[in-house]
Amino acid sequence: MTTTEQAVIHNFNAGPSILPKEVxxxxxxxxxxxxxxxxxxxxxxxxxxxxxxxxxxxxxxxxxxxxxxxxxxxxxxxxxxxxxxxxxxxxxxxxxxxxxxxxxxxxxxxxxxxxxxxxxxxxxxxxxxxxxxxxxxxxxxxxxxxxxxxxxxxxxxxxxxxxxxxxxxxxxxxxxxxxxxxxxxxxxxxxxxxxxxxxxxxxxxxxxxxxxxxxxxxxxxxxxxxxxxxxxxxxxxxxxxxxxxxxxxxxxxxxxxxxxGGVAAIEKLNREKADLLYHTIDSNPIFKGTIAREDRSDMNVVFVMDNPTLEAEFQQICKENNMIGVKGHRSVGGFRISLYNALQLSSVKALTDLMNDFAKRKG
The missing domain is CATH 3.40.640.10 (Type I PLP-dependent aspartate aminotransferase-like (Major domain))
Incomplete structure (x- = not known):
């Protein structure tokens, strides 16, 4: 990376949260x-x-x-x-x-x-x-x-x-x-x-x-x-x-x-982001969703580790890969990934790749 290049930051903060770069x-x-x-x-x-x-x-x-x-x-x-x-x-x-x-x-x-x-x-x-x-x-x-x-x-x-x-x-x-x-x-x-x-x-x-x-x-x-x-x-x-x-x-x-493209277009993108993340959680037993499936939020995805002792390690790996705001709220623990409108699908793909790799190594 040259001095003029910046690392890609994946901002999953719950708020104040990510906004479009052009804004x-x-x-x-x-x-x-x-x-x-x-x-x-x-x-x-x-x-x-x-x-x-x-x-x-x-x-x-x-x-x-x-x-x-x-x-x-x-x-x-x-x-x-x-x-x-x-x-x-x-x-x-x-x-x-x-x-x-x-x-x-x-x-x-x-x-x-x-x-x-x-x-x-x-x-x-x-x-x-x-x-x-x-x-x-x-x-x-x-x-x-x-x-x-x-x-x-x-x-x-x-x-x-x-x-x-x-x-x-x-x-x-x-x-x-x-x-x-x-x-x-x-x-x-x-x-x-x-x-x-x-x-x-x-x-x-x-x-x-x-x-x-x-x-x-x-x-x-x-x-x-x-x-x-x-x-x-x-x-x-x-x-x-x-x-x-x-x-x-x-x-x-x-x-x-x-x-x-308005609300209809952003809804389609938001659904794609949420589907990808929930599929990753459901496909890897190392992760565990905590919300009733029919009530899962497309904006704030919460989950925990099946083995809680691994949570600190995964949080550290997220930090090393410039993934910000993944830690769950202090009242619930675990992880919270916010998928607001301005978050790009590429950030969710980067996170799910990391999750899949972690699951292979630890599962």
Whole structure:
């Protein structure tokens, strides 16, 4: 390797995670000179026509890529998905009302905790008995519930809803932080979708919220100005200074996704990556998948070693081969491989080759 060459890094981090190289290039150029203005994207006023064009295009691309109808508002907000855990019930759940939540892992549980501050919470279905290695197969949802909340992909547990629970006759709200824009869904069927950008959609610092305005204005409480969705809709996500650079990186990532062929094209690639990795795990007894097959995530693949004493050795081999972020979350251990949109199939092939070689030597 010459001094000008760089080793290939395979980035399997769960988030903040891999982004397309062209997005990095374009974003870095904009830091120095945004659209040949001589100004940095970091210093342009958020109420100027320069940034308004960024916001307008980003919102339009979200609507296009998700196939949203005119009933949906698109917001870019501060605070990430964790702020939405409390902002949603604050805006939607009256003190005398009940919301249904699915209990499927770390992030669902955090959402449940915050919702209980604003009203009653019914656990519609739980994966707790399986230690969150499987999703509930049926839900008990009171038809008078204000809404049903699901976490479509549990980043830590490694589960993913394949069939969305729309059949219960109540508004469905979804935390899509780790699988937003990774697969085709009828996004119009959701009353509210939220997602931190830092996995499939951009850099950390901004949160996407897509919502149907009809669910708002039904609670009796006074909502603080900055936490009232209606104010953000009225001001076009410009109620206060938005995270300008993070929104711009989202715009670049959305452009990249559109140029890739949109959500349908990226879903096909994501399925190919996941199939290859799961086939490798299932074909080598040295590795052991921990998630019910029908609930396996295409975004966050979790597994362990049949012989746990080999895990440290395999982690070291991954490190020596520039494979970053393979260690499982501290609460579950083992390994976690994140296969977000920008990850190339070649990285998954490099990993599975390494796994097959390790299995031959140790099996």
């Amino acid at each position: 990095f290039q374009q974003a870095s150029e904009a830091i120095l000179n945004f659209n040949n203005t001589g100004l940095s994207i970091l210093e342009i006023g958020h109420r100027t026509s320069l940034f308004q064009a960024v916001m307008d295009e980003a919102q339009a691309l979200v609507k296009e890529l998700m196939g949203l109808d005119n009933s949906k508002a698109v917001l870019f907000l501060h605070g990430g998905a964790s702020t939405q855990f409390m902002q949603i019930p604050m805006n939607l759940l009256d003190e005398k009302g009940t919301a249904a939540y699915t209990e499927t892992g770390t992030w669902a549980n955090k959402a449940i905790k915050e919702a209980k501050l604003f009203g009653s919470v019914q656990i519609a279905g739980s994966g707790k008995e399986s230690n969150y290695t499987a999703l509930p197969k049926s839900l008990q949802v009171d038809p008078t519930s204000t809404y049903l909340h699901i976490t479509t992909n549990e980043t830590i547990a490694g589960t993913q809803w394949k069939n969305m629970p729309f059949e219960y006759g109540v508004p469905v709200i979804a935390d899509m932080s780790s699988d937003i824009l990774s697969r085709n869904l009828d996004f119009n069927k959701f009353s509210l979708i939220y997602a931190g950008a830092q996995k499939n959609m951009g850099a950390a610092g901004v949160n996407l919220v897509v919502l149907d305005e009809s669910v708002l204005g039904k609670v009796n409480r006074t909502i603080p100005t900055m936490l009232d969705y209606r104010n953000h809709i009225k001001e076009g996500s410009m109620l206060n200074t938005p995270p300008v650079f993070a929104v711009y990186v989202v715009l670049l990532t959305l452009r990249w996704l559109k140029n890739m």
